[in-house]
Amino acid sequence: xxKKKIARIISEISNGFMTMMxxxxxxxxxxxxNTKDRAIYSIAYILSPLLPYFVLxxxxxxxxxxxxxxxxxPPYFTTISILFGIIYFFVRNLDIQILTNxxxxxxxxxxxxxxxxxxxxxSGHMTYSTLLFATLxxxxxxxxxxxxxxxxxxxxxxxxxxxxxxxxSQLTLGTLLTLFISIxxxxxx
Numbered sequence: 001x002x003k004k005k006i007a008r009i010i011s012e013i014s015n016g017f018m019t020m021m022x023x024x025x026x027x028x029x030x031x032x033x034n035t036k037d038r039a040i041y042s043i044a045y046i047l048s049p050l051l052p053y054f055v056l057x058x059x060x061x062x063x064x065x066x067x068x069x070x071x072x073x074p075p076y077f078t079t080i081s082i083l084f085g086i087i088y089f090f091v092r093n094l095d096i097q098i099l100t101n102x103x104x105x106x107x108x109x110x111x112x113x114x115x116x117x118x119x120x121x122x123s124g125h126m127t128y129s130t131l132l133f134a135t136l137x138x139x140x141x142x143x144x145x146x147x148x149x150x151x152x153x154x155x156x157x158x159x160x161x162x163x164x165x166x167x168x169s170q171l172t173l174g175t176l177l178t179l180f181i182s183i184x185x186x187x188x189x
Contacts, residue, residue: 084107109181
């Protein structure tokens, strides 16, 4: 019982909605943007994951906020990928390379995860927490202690297994795929 309570707390803290929104918000608020652009892009990145969820939930297409049933995931992930693509299109016109890279990474990771969800359930918790951790390292390259954020990944994965939401392979693919995409986009290896 205590194990499940701890797993639930970790799972809630690392919720995909939260990490999905934190990634661009941190980038937006650490870069030289005017107040208007900062507000517009922050609101767009907050609404992109939330609005489709509430619309699909009200239509009865989603049973819970963790998208436990794989077949409920494609409409949501397709919608957010399209929205993230639209935001990326506008962000790249700001000519701020760091923000362009972060927006591109969010769009590509979401698109790849969307494609996978048509066939298989992959962990959004691991995907978006990995995206957040990699982005923080990219945004603050002179802060090597940020690498320690990845020490939280096993706990997040553990929580998803204890709560019977994912398998080890679903967690591993979400982590490794996102890390690979992030390395390619941020560091060009």
